[in-house]
Amino acid sequence: MSMSPKSIIQPAAAATVYPILLAISFSHLLNDTIQSLIPSIYPMVKENYQLNFAQIGIITLTFQLAASLLQPLIGLYTDKKPQPFSLATGMAISMSGLVVLAFAHHYYIVLVAVALIGIGSSVFHPEASKVAYMASGGKRGLAQSIFQVGGNAGSAIGPLLAALVIVPHGQQYILWFCLLALLAIFVLYTIGKWYTVNMHLIRPKKVAAALENKLSSKRITFAVIILLVLIFSKYFYLASMSSYFTFFLIDKFNLSIQQAQMHLFIFLGAVAAGTLLGGPLGDRFGRKYIIWFSILGAAPFTLLLPHASLLVVTLLSVVIGFILASAFSAILVYAQELLPGKIGTVSGLFFGFAFGMGGLGSALLGILADHTSVQYMFSVCAYLPLIGLITGFLPNLHTRPKQL
Numbered sequence: 576m577s578m579s580p581k582s583i584i585q586p587a588a589a590a591t592v593y594p595i596l597l598a599i600s601f602s603h604l605l606n607d608t609i610q611s612l613i614p615s616i617y618p619m620v621k622e623n624y625q626l627n628f629a630q631i632g633i634i635t636l637t638f639q640l641a642a643s644l645l646q647p648l649i650g651l652y653t654d655k656k657p658q659p660f661s662l663a664t665g666m667a668i669s670m671s672g673l674v675v676l677a678f679a680h681h682y683y684i685v686l687v688a689v690a691l692i693g694i695g696s697s698v699f700h701p702e703a704s705k706v707a708y709m710a711s712g713g714k715r716g717l718a719q720s721i722f723q724v725g726g727n728a729g730s731a732i733g734p735l736l737a738a739l740v741i742v743p744h745g746q747q748y749i750l751w752f753c754l755l756a757l758l759a760i761f762v763l764y765t766i767g768k769w770y771t772v773n774m775h776l777i778r779p780k781k782v783a784a785a786l787e788n789k790l791s792s793k794r795i796t797f798a799v800i801i802l803l804v805l806i807f808s809k810y811f812y813l814a815s816m817s818s819y820f821t822f823f824l825i826d827k828f829n830l831s832i833q834q835a836q837m838h839l840f841i842f843l844g845a846v847a848a849g850t851l852l853g854g855p856l857g858d859r860f861g862r863k864y865i866i867w868f869s870i871l872g873a874a875p876f877t878l879l880l881p882h883a884s885l886l887v888v889t890l891l892s893v894v895i896g897f898i899l900a901s902a903f904s905a906i907l908v909y910a911q912e913l914l915p916g917k918i919g920t921v922s923g924l925f926f927g928f929a930f931g932m933g934g935l936g937s938a939l940l941g942i943l944a945d946h947t948s949v950q951y952m953f954s955v956c957a958y959l960p961l962i963g964l965i966t967g968f969l970p971n972l973h974t975r976p977k978q979l
Contacts, residue, residue: 591712598766599706600725602662605759606699607726609669609752611733611843612676613638613689614818616741616749618825618832623746624682628822628949632941635818637686639934641693642700643927650701650923654916657777658702659770662763665698670756677749697927704922706766708911709776715911716862719904720854727850727900730817731843738836777918790970795913798969802906805870806925807932808962809902812877814936815956816842816892823949828885842892849900857905863969866909869902870963877957881950899960903929912972 617631624630653661672691679685704722711718741748790798820842821835830838857865873895880891903925910921944952 591714591718592710592769595710595766595769596707596718596721598762599703599710600721602666602699602759602762602766603703603722603725604729604732605755605762606666606669606696606703607729608733608736608755609673609729610638610642610692610696611730611817612673612737612741612749612752613692615734615737615836615839616746617818618821618835619742619746620685624685626682628819628941628944629938630682630941631818632938634685634689635814635937635941636934638689638693639930639937641690642696643693643929643931643934645694645697646701646923646927646930647920648923649698650919650921650927652919653702653705654919657705657770657774659767660764661698662702662706662767663760665695665702666756666759666763667695668692668698669695670753670760671695673749673753673756677747679746693930696930700926701919701923702770704907704926705777705918706770708918708922709770709773714855714858715908716854716856716858716904718854719908720851723854723904724847724850727843727847731840731847734836734843735840738833738840742833742836790913794970798913799910801965801969802866802910802925803928804962804965805866805902805906806929808870808959809899810929810932811936811940812873812956812959813846813899814933815940815953816896817933818937819940819944819949819952820892822944823953824885824888826949828888838889838892841889842896845893845896846900849897850904853901854904854908856901857908861971862905862909862912863966863971865905866902866969867963867966869898869900869905870960870966872960872963873898874958874960874963877960881953881957909969909972 614635617634620626620634621631649661652658669692672688672693672695675691676685676688679688704719707718707722708715736752740751817839820839821832824830824835824838825832853865853869876891876895876898880888880895883891907922907925910925911918914921940952940956943955
């Protein structure tokens with residue numbers, strides 16, 4: 576599908592606007608590459624500042640709280656007053672955090688730096704998810720998956736780039752990643768122009784959607800709570816992997832930092848690949864079934880991982896990442912269908928809650944690892960996907976699956 580830059584920012588029909596979806600996905604890749612530098616440099620930061628696991632967890636908690644608490648509020652505000660160019664502004668805030676992180680010489684300055692990156696992320700995600708909705712042409716699951724795969728690809732690339740650029744040369748080399756932020760600002764400014772002339776795509780047919788589902792406010796609230804509990808199980812487990820998988824591998828198999836980061840890259844690459852499945856399959860077969868499989872389906876593999884050899888651990892991490900990754904797009908679009916007309920609010924709530932659970936999980940799991948061991952902590956986390964059993968209590972939404 577070829578479109579000139581000028582035509583991209585013209586008012587769009589109800590067709591899927593793939594150039595915008597690919598552009599917002601690419602921006603998500605750049606945003607999450609920057610974010611993923613934070614856990615990628617944990618082994619180096621731990622050694623440089625003589626930190627314990629609890630202090631490492633607090634770094635993640637600081638970032639995730641900054642990235643989570645503002646998101647529902649930003650989503651609520653932008654549902655009422657859309658802010659097309661806030662996307663570029665959020666990326667500029669993240670870039671300032673990179674500069675501070677590159678020159679930080681104290682643990683507390685590191686906390687300030689990651690908080691700035693978190694604030695930038697909190698501005699980016701609600702509006703970026705809304706852009707994906709606007710450009711979907713009705714293929715909402717597919718659009719969210721395209722958007723999400725960019726972020727997950729960035730999360731996979733970050734540790735690899737950190738291993739190649741930052742770990743060998745030192746913390747100040749983080750400054751080079753400001754080039755990625757500048758590129759993202761340019762892309763997001765262009766997207767902002769398209770957003771400005773296509774705001775009519777934000778406004779769904781609320782009444783038709785409400786009549787189609789015929790759910791009471793109590794059932795909607797109950798369904799949202801179930802979805803948030805599922806987000807908790809997914810992101811607590813992902814926190815164990817993103818923050819402590821390298822330490823687990825170093826402790827159990829005596830790998831070097833760079834070798835462990837390559838294994839983390841493999842896991843996060845599987846997450847990126849799996850992300851493409853959840854949305855389109857939810858469009859076709861129903862989101863409830865995809866949510867059920869993508870949480871509960873990982874359980875047999877998470878239960879095996881703490882007890883396996885290095886080769887089997889690597890293979891299991893790929894399967895776990897691939898299965899778990901399909902959950903978020905399906906959960907988010909399911910929630911948007913529960914609450915039509917509140918795209919920014921729902922996106923901000925679920926992205927914010929996901930970030931918050933990741934941060935809280937990292938902090939609590941760091942404390943658990945300090946008091947026991949990293950291997951014991953992984954054995955406990957292995958049971959989290961069993962929470963996926965509660966998916967059975969979600970109502971069946973009467974939305975027509977789209978034939979892909």
